[in-house]
Amino acid sequence: FGTMSENELLEICGSCEQSSTHPVAESIVSYCKDIKLDNPEKLTEIAGHGISAVLGGKNILCGNERLMKENNLTFPQADNIASTPVYIAVDGKVEGIIIVSDTVKNSSPSAIKQLKDMGLYTSMLTGDKPSNAEIIGNQLGIDYVKGGLLPDEKLKEINNIRKNKGAVMFTGDGINDAPVLAGADVGGAMHTGADLALEAADAVFMNSEPESVVKAKKIADTTLRISYENIIFALAIKAIxxxxxxxxxxxxxxxxxxxxxxxxxxxxxxxxxxxxxxxK
Structure with a gap:
């Protein structure tokens, strides 16, 4: 809907997103692998919104609807409900939109089922559109889904879940997840995540498969059980x-x-x- 071509939009957006570890940014950069990307002269990643940058002397905004609205920019709504739109604005004018579709990893349904079979309450807290979150949450059978959240709102949700359900483990990998990783009882970050997320987490998973969380829970349960066995056995022998x-x-x-x-x-x-x- 702007004056720029598809390749020009991809080049601008890919150049700005290449420094981000957000899954949407990584998807865009991966798609732009055959396009020559430049390094912005100035770049700021705005948590829960997107990226503000200066590229080739032009002011660039790449992000979600919140970012556009906060900068008083008009833009058309994305038609695809099951997608994440990334708007590209150049010098105060929205030039285009990139639609990123959400896909579920093959191992995700099995991982969620195993966690629920352990008696755990599952929830998904995301900054993506609530409609997207509901679709993915229903596919996976997640107990509680909340979308459209900023980092501080995620932290509030974590505190509410803790009050109602008990201790909380949160897993994430983005810069937006860092406050929640620090605020959860146990924070787990994927090794491909942002540096801030890795530092805030209590544990780092060395791959990005959801079943790593299941494996970690099984190891933790076994460790706790063996600790109780050792304590009881030692006290019993000493008493005898x-x-x-x-x-x-x-x-x-x-x-x-x-x-x-x-x-x-x-x-x-x-x-x-x-x-x-x-x-395993």
């Missing part, structure tokens, strides 16, 4: 030896077993955690 000593049956070897022997048994029991094959 103490009772035998008080009843007049002291024995040096019994004391050695209660101390060093028990420690060795607990270490051997803990080594079972290293058997990661069973978590």
């Amino acid at each position: 030896v103490l009772i035998l000593g008080m009843s007049g049956h002291p024995d040096m070897w019994l004391a050695v077993f209660a101390d060093s022997g028990t420690a060795m048994l607990l270490i051997l029991n803990s080594i079972r955690i290293l058997n990661i094959k069973k978590y």
Whole structure:
């Protein structure tokens, strides 16, 4: 709807988005792999909105509807409900729009099902359009879906979920997720995420597959169970030896077993955690 060609819009948007780790930005840059991209003279990533940059002496805005509205720019609405629109404005005029369709990873439905089978409450908090979020959430069978959220609004949602459901683990990878990763009881970031997200997270997943969260939960559950086993076993042995000593049956070897022997048994029991094959 502007005066620029498709290639010109892709070149401008790809040049601005190449420094971002947002999934939408990465999709656009990947699509522009055959186009020569330039480095902006100035660039600012605005959380929950998009990017403001100076490219070739021109003021560029690449982002969502919020960014356009805050800069008092008029733009047509995207027709595709199941998509994420990225508007491109040059020197105060919206020149075009790039539609990025959301796709679900093949492993996502299985990961969500496994989490729910563990008795966990699942939710999706995203800055994408609420209509997009509802469609993806319904496909995956997620319990609670909320779209159109800014970083501080995500944090409020996390606090509400914590009040109603208990401790919360949040997984994300964007700069917008950093406050929520820090505010959750456990924050997990994908290794391909923004540096700020990686620093705010308690754990970093070394791949971007949703089933990594399932695996981490299984390892955590096993670790907790073995910790309880070790505590109960150690206290039981100490109590038995103490009772035998008080009843007049002291024995040096019994004391050695209660101390060093028990420690060795607990270490051997803990080594079972290293058997990661069973978590796959």
